[in-house]
Amino acid sequence: MKRRRQNLIYYFSFVLDLSAFMCLMMLKWSWLPAILVVQFFCWLIRLYWLNKSLQAFILVRLLHMIPIMLAVVAIGFMLIQLAPGDVLDQLRLNPDISPKTLKEFEESFGLNQPWFVQFVKYITNAIKGDFGYSQSMKAPVFEIVSQRAGNTLLLALASMVLAWGFSIPAGIVSATHQYKWQDQVISFLSFTGLAIPNFFLAFLLIYLITQTGLWLPIGGMQSPHFSSMSLPEKILDTAAHLAVPAFVLATASMAQLTRLMRANMIEIMGRQYIITARAKGLPNHLIINKHALKNAINPMITIFGVQLGELLSGAALTEQILSWPGLGKLVLSATLSQDLYLVAGSLVYTVALIVMGNLIADILLAITDPRVRIAL
Secondary structure, three states, X not given: OHHHHHHHXXXXXXXXXXXXXXXXXXXXXXXXXXXXXXHHHHHHHHHHHHOHHHHHHHHHHHHHHHHHHHHHHHHHHHHHHHOOOOOXXXXXXXXXXXXXXXXXXXXXXXXXXXXXXXXXXXXXXXXXXXXXXXXXXXXXXXXXXXXXXXXXXXXXXXXXXXXXXXXXXXXXXXXXXXXXXXXXXXXXXXXXXXXXXXXXXXXXXXXXXXXXXXXXXXXXXXXOOXXXXXXXHHHHHHHHHHHHHHHHHHHHHHHHXXXXXXXXXXXXXXXXXXXXXXXXXXXXXXXXXXXXHHHHOHHHHHOHHHHHHHHHHHHHHXXXXXXXXXXXXXXXXXXXXXXXXXXXXXXXXXXXXXXXXXXXXXXXXXXXXXXXXXXX
């Protein structure tokens, strides 16, 4: 009876999920914020019926996001104000624009007010759904950041899948063949990945691809004839453009995660219950996959949110070199042009993604480790 009730809840929530998403798309929402908003509320509905303590934990963590995001945006406002000049500097160099017109621009954009007044007005408008207007790109900030955030999130997720997909089996092989040639090769690759900076690796791959003629795009996100492709061709084209930046961004994470997985496995393999399992004659693959791996992967989950933050922060330079139209490249150009509202909107998205990554890590740890329980 309980199982049937859970299935009905899931079916109802999925129907509600799809219906709400279609409604938001009809209201001209961008696909990324529509998916995030719909998934957030539908999972809260599921958790209310299935696990109220976990729902309470998530709500508390989401409430903690509010002061964090306010503090980050306030610091961003203050730092932009401390920098000399503003977004109207390029207009001041134009002799055809009169000082009276420049003064009107300053008043309309609120640039003649102190930073804390601008900050309060920005937060007030953001609560209403207005994140300001980008003076440098001549478009609403919400539309620009939503599109770029989707591109960066795609790059970060592809990098994490690549890094975790390599590091977990590599760490297991390295730990189970300690000090043998397999361990030496994996350790060499790990230290090489840690030693090579991302920007240098990006330049190196660009040089190798251009010299060898390897068919891999090294710039942008789509081919020029992308709009005329079929859906499978579009997916393959995006994946081909994603290969080089995802590999560059995942290299350092691969090295760190592999070393951590190796250390965890070596420690777990020396535990008494592993020795007892070997004494009972259990197969080696069963001991590793069922007993050792489940406990060794828990410390990896705890750094999931940290890894996401590192990928998002390291994506700016990689996106700039490889011309990936992501949020990091947008933040860099917005900072150089001192586009205040575009910088603030980018900070809101970035901080939200990092906090959500840490929240997901806490939830996964509570699910995978029976010793961890959420008690409120």
